[in-house]
Amino acid sequence: MDDDQVFKALADSTRRHLLDRLFERDGRTLTELESELEMxxxxxxxxLRVLEDAGLVVTRREGREKLHFLNPxxxxxxxxxxxxxxxxxxxxxxxxLKHQLEETA
Amino acid sequence: MDDDQVFKALADSTRRHLLDRLFERDGRTLTELESELEMxxxxxxxxLRVLEDAGLVVTRREGREKLHFLNPxxxxxxxxxxxxxxxxxxxxxxxxLKHQLEETA
DNA sequence: ATCTTACGTGACCAAAAGGTCACATGTCAA
DNA sequence: TTGACATGTGACCTTTTGGTCACGTAAGAT
Known part of the structure; x- marks a missing residue:
């Protein structure tokens, strides 16, 4: 959970999108997260590996699946x-205030 | 003040160091900030340009100097x-809790 | 047993980012 | 007005990062 790893991990838009998905709902598998992306x-x-190394995502194995959870x-x-x-x-x-302005815009 | 620019700006350790310095004390010039760095x-x-474009730093010209301020x-x-x-x-x-543990360590 | 599904590794290539330098503009002081 | 100081620009090179692919391991289903 090193400083630099966290910031580097957050620097990519795909990784931020993955965190958004996990923020909506935890415990998703790689396959599920992959299906939403053009990659x-x-x-x-x-x-996901970068996010996990940074400590932003924690995982748990469940049989042949690997479940991903957001760590804020x-x-x-x-x-x-x-x-x-x-x-x-x-x-x-x-x-x-900024959040409210964006809602009404 | 675009999302991506903010995260990219924070991804570099030199830039984070610059923010740390401005967090300590605002209104520093380029020359002053330069003197502390091996660069x-x-x-x-x-x-500094990257930080300013991201909106993390705001500036004001004062004669031939440019003063830098942190925007949190x-x-x-x-x-x-x-x-x-x-x-x-x-x-x-x-x-x-983590902060406290680091203080005593 | 065998087939399918889900995750994992290392090599490889293209694109982006970090850093330096030659050169340039504007401001203050004597 | 001449010189020193503070900031600014564009080109250039090196390193890092993002993405894909060939190949591989392991767990569940039939």
């Missing part, structure tokens, strides 16, 4: 690196 | 993408 199984597997803790640590407790309220309010 | 001015300038809002948006309000408390508690 070979090998590409998706590589991406490293993302919170990213947050805490540049947002201290004193400014968090103000920044969170600005972020909420 | 030519041109490299640092490129990195995009980082909060990263947080909100995969940590909803319901799980935030639990995850924040885990992250705090």
């Amino acid at each position: 070979t199984r090998f590409g998706v597997m590589k991406h 803790v490293p993302i919170r640590l990213v947050h805490d690196r540049w947002i201290d407790k004193y400014t968090e309220h103000r920044v969170a309010a600005l972020a909420d | 030519t001015r041109f490299g640092v300038m490129k990195h 809002v995009p980082i909060r948006l990263v947080h909100d993408r995969w940590i909803d309000k319901y799980t935030e408390h639990r995850v924040a508690a885990l992250a705090d």
